[in-house]
Amino acid sequence: MSMIIPTRPGIRPRCPNFSSGPCAKRPGWSAEALAGALLARSHRSPAGRAKLAEVLVRSRAILGLPGDYRIGIVAGSDTGAVEMALWSLLGARGVDVLAWESFGRNWLGDVAQQLRLADLRKFEAPYGRLPDLRGVDFSRDVVFAWNGTTSGVRVPDGEWIPAGREGLVICDATSAVFAIELPWEKLDVVTWSWQKALGGEAAHGMLVLSPRAVARLESHRPNWPLPKLFQLTNAGKLNEGIFRGDTINTPSLLCVEDAIDSLRWAESVGGLAGLIRRTRANFAAIESWVENSAWVAFLAEDKAWRSPTSVCLKIVDPWFTDLAGERQASVAKALADRLESEGIAFDIGSYRDAPPGLRIWAGATVESADVAALLGWLDWAYASTRAQA
Ligand SMILES: Cc1ncc(COP(=O)(O)O)c(C=O)c1O
Numbered sequence: 008m009s010m011i012i013p014t015r016p017g018i019r020p021r022c023p024n025f026s027s028g029p030c031a032k033r034p035g036w037s038a039e040a041l042a043g044a045l046l047a048r049s050h051r052s053p054a055g056r057a058k059l060a061e062v063l064v065r066s067r068a069i070l071g072l073p074g075d076y077r078i079g080i081v082a083g084s085d086t087g088a089v090e091m092a093l094w095s096l097l098g099a100r101g102v103d104v105l106a107w108e109s110f111g112r113n114w115l116g117d118v119a120q121q122l123r124l125a126d127l128r129k130f131e132a133p134y135g136r137l138p139d140l141r142g143v144d145f146s147r148d149v150v151f152a153w154n155g156t157t158s159g160v161r162v163p164d165g166e167w168i169p170a171g172r173e174g175l176v177i178c179d180a181t182s183a184v185f186a187i188e189l190p191w192e193k194l195d196v197v198t199w200s201w202q203k204a205l206g207g208e209a210a211h212g213m214l215v216l217s218p219r220a221v222a223r224l225e226s227h228r229p230n231w232p233l234p235k236l237f238q239l240t241n242a243g244k245l246n247e248g249i250f251r252g253d254t255i256n257t258p259s260l261l262c263v264e265d266a267i268d269s270l271r272w273a274e275s276v277g278g279l280a281g282l283i284r285r286t287r288a289n290f291a292a293i294e295s296w297v298e299n300s301a302w303v304a305f306l307a308e309d310k311a312w313r314s315p316t317s318v319c320l321k322i323v324d325p326w327f328t329d330l331a332g333e334r335q336a337s338v339a340k341a342l343a344d345r346l347e348s349e350g351i352a353f354d355i356g357s358y359r360d361a362p363p364g365l366r367i368w369a370g371a372t373v374e375s376a377d378v379a380a381l382l383g384w385l386d387w388a389y390a391s392t393r394a395q396a
Pocket of ligand 1: 027028083084085086087110111152154155156157179181182200202209
């Protein structure tokens with residue numbers, strides 16, 4: 008059956024940046040925001056340390072971290088923070104690793120093939136699904152990503168994590184933090200990067216540690232070598248300086264300035280509650296459009312699993328699903344390319360390992376008027392792409 012091509016929408020998104028990382032800069036951002044950067048100065052000078060500490064203080068306040076949790080800046084973006092945690096903390100007890108999309112699978116691969124932990128249980132699920140959370144054993148260490156950025160599947164809440172646990176809960180929260188409420192008391196390690204929900208420059212990672220994680224660091228010595236970049240302790244004691252802004256190695260003070268700008272903006276829209284509100288509004292607009300669409304559906308199979316930030320969509324039009332796998336991938340790519348060449352939406356093709364479809368970032372730095380403007384263009388672009396395929 009042929010598809011009617013809707014007329015080209017009259018309104019274009021003002022900002023076409025819907026990438027899931029690096030994500031859209033905050034509304035109104037320009038390079039002027041970096042004018043106060045402490046360039047060509049030592050990050051160990053009082054002024055440099057004050058800038059780094061400002062990132063920590065503002066992040067802690069916006070997120071409402073428990074007072075006894077540490078927060079620090081580390082090298083290597085979110086990947087650096089996660090790997091630092093895995094390498095430093097694991098090995099003291101068995102570990103359950105959850106993986107339902109690319110990033111969880113990366114961490115699972117690290118634990119299995121790099122750290123080679125013998126007492127490892129894998130909880131895996133294909134794109135679009137969550138593994139069965141009821142089987143996870145919290146007397147062991149647990150590793151998972153709160154929001155699977157490449158499948159748009161997130162854990163629905165923290166109810167499946169008991170408050171009284173023996174193992175550590177290590178959570179990659181890079182596409183959840185500043186968008187979804189996190190139950191901090193149930194998490195021992197939380198990581199994220201600057202380039203996600205607040206639209207900062209990609210550079211450094213953030214590492215949050217509970218007192219239990221600190222106790223593990225001070226009592227457990229991994230039986231593998233740790234590079235300097237991963238060393239969180241000094242002679243068996245936590246290196247507290249890291250959590251005051253004394254980074255292990257040299258950070259970019261330009262990126263630090265940008266991170267501060269993004270945090271100030273977050274405060275200006277009402278802090279965490281405001282960020283969550285903006286994210287939910289963006290997601291709600293996409294959700295009601297999907298629910299009325301004949302050609303697209305959520306990749307997440309259960310409503311409670313749908314990510315409000317990295318919204319992953321699959322094409323369910325029978326014309327498309329009848330195509331061979333390679334043709335599906337090329338049509339989905341042509342759809343994303345068309346939106347890009349029209350200047351409507353950049354980088355919204357699904358992740359390279361995910362099923363062909365679309366992935367739209369809907370976090371707080373994206374304006375809801377831009378999401379609303381995008382949706383009509385998606386219908387137009389799909390019908391046009393299909394007609395020419
Ligand atoms: C869940 C998750 N973990 C880790 C990463 C890697 O982040 P980075 O490239 O900032 O290290 C990403 C990036 O998109 C992600 O979405």
